[in-house]
Amino acid sequence: MKTPSGNMYQLRLSAQWGRKTIGLGSDRFFALNLALEVDESIEECRTKGKDVEIDSLKELVKSRRETTPPRVLKIVEKDDLAILWDNYVTFHRSKGAWEETYVLTHIKTVGSLVGKCPYQKLENKQEIVRWLFDDPKRSPATSKNRLKLIVAAIDWASKQGQISRHWGIEYRDLLESISIKTCQSPNDEDESNIEIFSVKEVYQILEALKTDCFSRFKGKHSQYYKYVYFCWLTGCRPSEAIALKWENVDLSKNNIKFCEGRVNASGQIIEK
Structure with missing residues (x-):
């Protein structure tokens, strides 16, 4: 009017x-x-x-x-899983709740799954679960972790009033009902029994890198010799070695300070 x-x-x-x-x-x-x-x-x-x-x-x-102030609520199709997921991600990113590496790995991966899912109606929860777990490229444990994030988005939307509260409760109950059985192969070793490289073996590996004795092309392995040697001597993570700056190295005191990291997340270099 x-x-x-x-x-x-x-x-x-x-x-x-x-x-x-x-x-x-x-x-x-x-x-x-x-x-x-x-x-x-x-x-x-x-x-x-x-x-x-x-x-x-x-x-x-x-x-x-x-x-409720104007424009706080968002228009949401109650049965559209993709819209619920987008609202969930937008809200948490605006609050700075996630690190960029987490967004580019876990959130981006689940977002891609949600977009590809042929079942977008919340009523089809059994079909959504079956579709997630039927992919042979993912282990059952990985599929459940993906489902956890999807359920978190649905539960959040129900608490925000975007959808009925019963959806959040139903999906949480569904998630808890899924039990993942892990079978350990007889050949699998317990972590406490893992044998680390001996000093002699480490030097053999370093020598192989240095001389390219196992490399098909000259220079393919030797370029990593100093990098691997440095990581072994200091015990630092690869991401810490890559991000190391001269300002954190004190040669007079033989002291190195590892306080930064640089990782590749889905093709993007993230420093933290």
């Missing part, structure tokens, strides 16, 4: 008692979300066999308009 001060949005309800109107305010996005919430309330009453009271609906809208 157009007014001298701008557009005003209304919700019109038709029933046996006639047409009723509820004012939703001037913000289009907020009004649409209020309309969705009223629709859910009516559907809930209908499912439970209760009468729909217009005064109760007006009170619901009034309370939301008083407590």
Whole structure:
């Protein structure tokens, strides 16, 4: 409805008692979300066999308009998993909750899976789980870890009021019901029994790198000799060795300070 001060949005309800109107305010996005919430309330009453009271609906809208600033709520298709995931990622990235390496590895990977998933309706939870776990390229443990992030997004959306709360509860219960059995092969060794290289073996490896005795092309292995030697002598991580700066090296005291790292995350170099 157009007014001298701008557009005003209304919700019109038709029933046996006639047409009723509820004012939703001037913000289009907020009004649409209020309309969705009223629709859910009516559907809930209908499912439970209760009468729909217009005064109760007006009170619901009034309370939301008083407590929720405009444009806080986002329009969400309740059955669209991809939109829920995008909202979840956007919110947490805006809050700085994740490191960039985590986003470029775990979040990006799961986002790609969500986009490819042929089942986008939340009602198809069994099909979503089956699709995740049927991929032979992923181990069951990896598939469950991917599902954990998807469930976290659904649970977050339900707590934010973007979808009904029961979805978050149902998916959390589903996740807890999935048990991953890990079978250890007889040939697998316990971590406590792993045999590390002896000093003699380390020098043999270094000599092989230095002389390129196992390299098909000259220079292919020898270029890593000093790098591997340095990592072995200091015990530092590869990412720490790559990020090391001269300002953190004190030759007079034979002291090296490792305080930075540089890693390759999905083709992007991240320093931390």
